[in-house]
Amino acid sequence: METIFNEESIQKLQKIAEKHNVSLKTVEQLALTLLRSGGGMAQFNISELGGGGQWMKGGMTMVGDMFNNQLKARVDHLCSELSQIILNGEIKIVSPKLDVDSKAEKTKNTNVYWWGDIGKPNATGNQNDMAYAVFNDQKRLAIFQNGEVSIYDTKDHVIGGVGQQQGGNKSITFTSQKGNVRLEDLEKIVGDAEDKKENNLVSLQTNGGLGKSSGPAPSERESDVTTEDIFSKIEKLGQLKDKGFISEDEFAAKKKELLSRI
Known part of the structure; x- marks a missing residue:
C-alpha cells in the first residue's frame, strides 16, 4: 500500500519545493524519511540531491x-525547514482507500508520530520540554527532548507515566509496578546527541557497548565482552534496522565490527 500525504500537507510540501527549486517528489521523499526519525534525521538516495546522503539536526x-558546498547547503535548508514543520505536527499521511466490504469501505487517516513505527503507545504525555510515549507490549519507552528522539528498553517494568520529582532532583522518573524508575537507569538503545554530531550516524548504546563513552581503553573493554554479549547486540541492531532506525549499511558495518571481536 502506497503511503501518501493528506491534501493540506501536500500544499505545504509544494510550497517548500517551489521555494528551494526542487520537485515535489524530492520533498515528499525527504519528508517521509524525516517522519520516521521524528524530524531529527534523514537518510536518502535522491538523484536531484546528488544521490545518497544524510542530514542530522544540529x-x-x-x-x-x-565537495559541493552549495548542494550541502541546499539539503540542510530543505531538511531544516521540513524538520520544523514535522515537529510542529503540520505534516500528516493517510492510507489510501482499501478494497473491503463496500459498507465499510472508507479512507483511513493515520497520523505519523515522532516515535516512528514502534507501535501503538499505552500512554503519552509531556513534562516541561520533554515528550514521552510508553510501549509496554514492546518493552520500549520513547523520549523526545531537545530535538532528539531516544528509545529505552524498559525490560520488566510496566511503565504507567511520569513520576513525582523529589525536591531539587532534576532526574526524570517514571512509575512502574515496582515503584519509581529513573530514566538514566534504563538502557538506551537509540539516541545520543553528541554521538550523532561527531559520528554523523545513529548512536547505539547497548550495555555501554557501541556509543561513545568514557572509561577504559577499547582493548580493555573488548576483553570483557563475551560472545553472548556480542550476539545479543547484533540481535538488537537487527531490530533497530527492521524498525528503520538504522540503514542496511550501518547494520552491516556494526555487525562486522562486533564479529571481529570474537
Whole structure:
C-alpha cells in the first residue's frame, strides 16, 4: 500500500519545493524519511540531491558530491525547514482507500508520530520540554527532548507515566509496578546527541557497548565482552534496522565490527 500525504500537507510540501527549486517528489521523499526519525534525521538516495546522503539536526550534512558546498547547503535548508514543520505536527499521511466490504469501505487517516513505527503507545504525555510515549507490549519507552528522539528498553517494568520529582532532583522518573524508575537507569538503545554530531550516524548504546563513552581503553573493554554479549547486540541492531532506525549499511558495518571481536 502506497503511503501518501493528506491534501493540506501536500500544499505545504509544494510550497517548500517551489521555494528551494526542487520537485515535489524530492520533498515528499525527504519528508517521509524525516517522519520516521521524528524530524531529527534523514537518510536518502535522491538523484536531484546528488544521490545518497544524510542530514542530522544540529549535526553534519553529507551528500554524494562531498565537495559541493552549495548542494550541502541546499539539503540542510530543505531538511531544516521540513524538520520544523514535522515537529510542529503540520505534516500528516493517510492510507489510501482499501478494497473491503463496500459498507465499510472508507479512507483511513493515520497520523505519523515522532516515535516512528514502534507501535501503538499505552500512554503519552509531556513534562516541561520533554515528550514521552510508553510501549509496554514492546518493552520500549520513547523520549523526545531537545530535538532528539531516544528509545529505552524498559525490560520488566510496566511503565504507567511520569513520576513525582523529589525536591531539587532534576532526574526524570517514571512509575512502574515496582515503584519509581529513573530514566538514566534504563538502557538506551537509540539516541545520543553528541554521538550523532561527531559520528554523523545513529548512536547505539547497548550495555555501554557501541556509543561513545568514557572509561577504559577499547582493548580493555573488548576483553570483557563475551560472545553472548556480542550476539545479543547484533540481535538488537537487527531490530533497530527492521524498525528503520538504522540503514542496511550501518547494520552491516556494526555487525562486522562486533564479529571481529570474537
